[in-house]
Amino acid sequence: MDYKQTLNLPKTDFPMRGNLARREPERLKRWQAMGLYQKIRETFAGKPKFVLHDGPPYANGMIHIGHAVNKILKDFIVKAKALSGFDAPYVPGWDCHGLPIELMVEKKVGKAGVKVSPAEFRRACREYAQSQVELQRKDFVRLGGVADWEHPYLTMAPRFEADILRSFGKIVANGHLSRGAKPVYWCTDCGSALAEAEVEYENKRSPAIDVRFKAVDEQDFLSRCHHVPEHEGKGPVSVVIWTTTPWTLPANQAVALHPDLEYALVQCQTEHGPERLLIAEGLLKDVMDRYGIEDYRVIAYCRGKDLEGVRLQHPFYQRQVPVILGEHVTLEAGTGAVHTAPGHGQDDYVVGQQYGLPVENPVGSNGCFLPNTEYFAGEHVFNANDHVIEVLKEHGALIHEEVIEHSYPHCWRHKTPIIFRATPQWFISMDDKGLRQRALEEIQKVRWIPDWGQARIEAMVENRPDWCISRQRNWGVPIAVFVHKETGELHPKTVEIIEQVAKRMEEDGIDAWFELEPAEILGEEAEQYDKINDILDVWFDSGVTHECVLRRREELGFPADLYLEGSDQHRGWFQSSLLTSVAMNDRAPYQAVLTHGFTVDEKGYKMSKSRGNVVAPQKVMDRLGADVLRLWVSATDYRGEMAVSDEILKRTSDVYRRLRNTARYLLANMAGFDPAGHAVPHEKMLPLDQWAVDRAWLLQQEVIEAYEQYQFHQVYQKVHHFCAVDMGSFYLDVIKDRQYTCQTDSLARRSAQTAMYHIAEGLVRWLAPILSFTADEIWEFMPGERAESVFLTEWYQGLQSLPETSAMNREFWEQVMAVREAVSRELEKLRERGGIGSSLEAEVTLYCQPPLYDLLRRLEDELRFVLITSEARLLPLEQAVAGAESALELEGMKILVAPSGHEKCVRCWHRRADVGSNPQHPELCGRCVENVEGPGEVRRYA
RNA sequence: GGGCCUUUAGCUCAGACGGUUAGAGCGUACCCCUGAUAAGGGUAAGGUCGGUGGUUCGAGUCCACCAAGGCCCA
Secondary structure, X not given: OOHHHHOOOOOOOOOOOOOHHHHHHHHHHHHHHOOHHHHHHHHHOOOOEOOEEOOOOEOOOOOOHHHHHHHHHXXXXXXXXXXXXXXXXXXXXXXXXXXXXXXXXXXXXXXXOOOEOHHHHHHHHHHHHHHHHHHHHHHXXXXXXXXXXXXXXXXXXXXXXXXXXXXXXXXXXXXXXXXXXXXXXXXXXXXXXXXXXXXXXXXXXXXXXXXXXXXXXXXXXXXXXXXXXXXOXXXXXXXXXXXXXXXXXXXXXXXXXOOOOEEEEEEEEEOOEEEEEEEEHHHHHHHHHHHOOOOEEEEEEEEHHHHOOOEEEOOOOOOEXXXXXXXXXXXXXXXXXXXXXXXXXXXXXXXXXXXXXXXXXXXXXXXXXXXXXXXXXXXXXXXXXXXXXXXXXXXXXXXXXXXXXXXXXXXXXXXXXXXXXXXXXXXXXXXXXXXXXXXXXXXXXXXXXXXXXXXXHHHHHXXXXXXXXXXXXXXXXXXXXXXXXXXXXXXXXXXXXXXXXXXXXXXHOOHHHHOOOHHHHHHHHHHHEEEOOOEEOHHXXXXXXXXXXXXXXXXXXXXXXXXXXXXXXXXXXXXXXXXHXXXXXXXXXXXXXXXXXXXXXXXXXXXXXXXXXXXXXXXXXXXXXXXXXXXXXXXXXOOOOEEOOHHHHHHXXXXXXXXXXXXHHHHHHOOOXXXXXXXXXXXXXOHXXXXXXXXXXXXXXXXXXXXXXXXXXXXXXXXXXXXXXXXXXXXXXXXXXXXXXXXXXXXXXXHXXXXXXXXXXXXXXXXXXOOHHHHHHHHHHOOOOOOXXXXXXXXXXXXXXXXXXXXXXXXXXXXXXXXXXXXXXXXXXXXXXXXXXXXXXXXXXXXXXXXXXXXXXXXHHHHHHHHOOOEEEEEEXXXXXXXXXXXXXXXXXXEEEEEOOOEEOOOOOOEEOOOOOXXXXXXXXXXXXXXXXXXXXXXXXX
């Protein structure tokens, strides 16, 4: 007789292999067809809200793995929050304006205003951005995130553009706007500013000159130095600067020294007679060699900081300039003293801001000095170099001149050298209305994850200069203001005008401003005003999504519960959002900010094309599936760098298979199980099954806690450990016999099935945020009535804990497992000796002292099922025979294992003395006979 | 060059208050099973905690410096 038919073997259609690359896209279609996102919204309507606000990726190029990490982490949170009973909407967005898109479009259609009209150019930008959004959306959707992909926010939507402008208007109304000047790359041939990306570095020959700046008050100067005894010296005292751009000297406002560098005052003889020159000590020899001076002597020393504030005479203008301090001063070249013209250099500008130096710019847009520039009016700056040198000579200020070749920025278009030129710009002032102070206060109130994020953004906000928000570009939201032609003041009704323009922009987008006739708004006043054509920095666009998205979308709300981006956004979006929100709302736009690290390769190096270590998310999804990618994200502690490599993904796939197979085995054992009719009440379940549910109950607390703390790698570790150890290695292995051999509808079997059912209900939800595709697939195979998708449910409430007072409580099973391990070790030894193969071929005798003896006694004759041996005898330790091995790590126990001498029951594979005792069933053991045609075996414990 | 951060077995992670032979899972090796089978079970071997120097009776765990990486600046 084929007794196999009398067994309850596992059976399921749930595939063992995920086949994710093929199956995931099918499931995506189903989600889309059923309107999953909408269904989730409806299901959770009315629950407390949790708003995770999506930071917009820039709409340019294919998504890389960093994008994937970011979106997947967000999805974990949104899904876990739903399971915890929150209404957690997620509206994705894209950042659509800005220079990178302009540059891409320039390549295609040419420069705005040159080959195409600005209006056409903007149209082309809009089309390009839209195409990039589609490209990226496709990949984002593939990742499996639940989001309102049909209705994302785009910063280039007309309504959005209008709201950006309105946000700007609020900031103006609150008095944070200021106008100033700032040096930018400037091509005198283009007659316009260049972006950094439009600058190329090439070699150029330039004059390199050394110039004296005489001390106005020599006594003051000398009193700050440490003198070498008996060398007072004589002649004028000067600080010497070195520059390769003589033409910037008319705009000089200061001389910068490094605060901590050592400077030497040198007595020497020049064509002007005896004099004293200040040079950085570390460059002294080089400088003297350059000047050809052999006879010199140091007569005093000082640190740069000793001279702060000393007044110097400008070399040819009738004005004095201060000595200032800057960390940017180096000993790489020159004299260690840096001529500072804030209107003509980035460093100079920054340090000039700190000292409140004027940002003077005597150079016109064509590169010629303005008419009121003494000596040089009308001359082009590069031609003026010689003239400047002449004037310096006339004033006795030139010490040395030569010509050098060096790397110098050039216009990528004209290939001509460019200059730094201060131009009028708009700023959000950090201090005029206390924005910096208020922002710092708001930072305190936000929860930063990890907590060092707070120190990081604090330092940045403390030190940042005013935010320059204007750009002289085409693809962006206009700074829609009018400035009085003579006074330079904003129109008194600027705030109202902005709202009028915003209304027009709701219909026509940004073109509404560029095509606006000023008279339409200003009437007769139009004559007196200039219409500003600058656009806003794109960081402003994304920085006001709290206004344009959170406040505009009904399902969201201000402030957000969470912003979540890469750690680079402390300087970027977190800060731009904070500053605009404080400027507009006087509070931070978020309650909490979470940052993740960047992806690196297995050696910890950043990913780059040149290194060839780039891992493309598309490839991972095509080869291994989005769920494996998601599992990798969950497994990695995102607080530091996140390493990816083939091996790491391989390991991740291994874990995936383990999780999948655990779920599959649970499903396979629930074949024919209907929870409504077959579920066993908790108190009637066998103690071992109660224990298994208890493990799940405990784990669920930890899983929920880990999700709440955004510690996804803990979820990963714990759930995996549960599947591999608690379930695979112990519980599921032990209950096989009971599952397979007991009667189909017996309590023994239904009890285990009930446990597996509860465990599966828990497991499918723990996995859902991470293995979204797989969990939803498992969901479909689960028995019982249930919602359409796992994402429409909350945490499973059917798990119960095991009472501490139970005779077989947690501690009891812990001991049993320790015994089991000890027995396993002995069985392994026996196996190595060739004594047995399967553990069912063995019999084991345990010689124990109390309390272990009493503990194991409780299992009665079911101990053998826990040990998966054909016999398990329990005897007092005193009766231990020779050959019984002491159990390691277990007090008072000896173990004797031996091959069973009995026949193997063909049905349950146990070797029992009673095999064949029933002539009707000569191949069966006693309990199998009972299970096959009797009332069925009774199990009480395991 | 500066600010912030990371560095524990091949991989991913644990390691309050400094204190027994540094843990887990995976992977690996070997064995078993063939009624989870492109599955499942067992046993074992792998770290001295990036490096150096301190504090301490005692440090992966505190301090200093260095190294290799990362983000953001310059």
